């Protein structure tokens with residue numbers, strides 16, 4: 001808990017509604033999309049670098065834990081102030097500082113919503129590719145902190161591939177600036193990359209410089225349905241074998257299709273057991289030819305239907321895909337959200353083993369996601385109040401065992417947060433973990449930034 005003097009410090013530094021202390025108001029900041037809750041001691045909303053510096057200096061000296069957050073779309077509990085502390089909202093640092101068509105960079109503050117940045121780039125004929133499912137809600141600061149992936153990672157990579165440099169305030173109040181605005185840079189250790197995916201544990205990011213690409217002239221998507229999931233996975237493999245690199249390649253198994261049917265009009269015929277959704281981009285001239293090639297590559301797996309989406313129709317297809325996360329909760333009240341990633345050649349085996357384990361456990365498991373990267377979402381749906389929590393936890397461990405057994409990783413894009421922290425030593429060796437914690441201590445010797453998370 002904060003002392004009266006500490007509360008006064010915060011209200012002086014953050015006047016008006018920039019500091020919230022009453023439990024009724026702070027409780028809204030106690031959880032993220034993981035739904036794991038802890039009561040914050042206070043919530044502050046810095047607007048300037050100077051305020052942020054004073055906050056981090058104070059917290060370091062007073063040993064007050066700080067929990068950075070913006071929109072809280074994180075599904076692994078990264079924003080939950082477990083153990084108590086002050087939630088630091090980045091949402092008032094929400095300026096797009098610059099979009100440069102000369103240097104092909106954008107400079108943004110952490111609270112900028114990802115879709116707003118994408119739109120600002122597109123208006124100038126530029127393209128910021130990272131496209132997490134939560135793109136219209138999540139922010140650049142959160143995307144950088146978790147190294148968000150999303151739909152377009154197959155062709156364009158993940159957030160990490162676009163962060164050229166950043167500014168961050170360290171515990172103690174010191175400001176560091178890493179990287180720059182060049183698209184290549186090999187001078188010194190790559191401190192920028194260290195921050196990407198660090199889940200807010202090293203410093204509070206106040207500005208990010210991002211790499212941009214020219215905006216592709218045209219895009220189109222293909223939705224294909226199959227009578228069996230295995231056929232969909234075979235078809236996906238054949239796309240790559242045909243030498244096609246789609247922008248996005250998503251899959252959904254039958255339980256996911258049923259969950260989506262509860263919240264939207266499904267764009268696939270009844271009886272469809274699995275769906276592939278693929279996106280291509282290119283020039284207006286070459287795209288029709290590329291679409292033809294794609295459909296030819298899918299044909300040997302005998303899709304039960306295929307539909308092309310272009311323009312508004314294309315966007316509508318992706319809207320359905322983005323609904324999976326909210327639709328999950330129509331299946332059961334509680335969700336254990338995983339985003340395991342396996343080597344691409346082991347996808348079919350991992351999916352089959354995970355689905356078998358789900359059936360054995362008697363729980364609905366929604367398997368879907370970024371197939372092109374081997375990044376599988378495994379949402380274990382259950383009813384914790386109805387006594388299914390333990391079974392779900394056991395299943396989560398079984399899934400993790402399968403993933404590690406095929407040479408995979410427990411997270412491809414969501415991070416470790418609170419929910420995967422108990423398992424981290426199953427994937428990361430003792431010495432490696434020790435090095436990570438030593439690095440953390442260099443930046444944050446008193447462990448005040450997002451304690452108990454990640455590693």
Ligand SMILES: O=C(O)CC[C@@H](O)C(=O)O
Nearest residue numbers: 075133324325337377379
């Ligand atoms: O946990 C989820 O539901 C997945 C969220 C997101 O990464 C997605 O791809 O939809």
Ligand SMILES: [Zn+2]
Nearest residue numbers: 133150369413
């Ligand atoms: Zn995802």
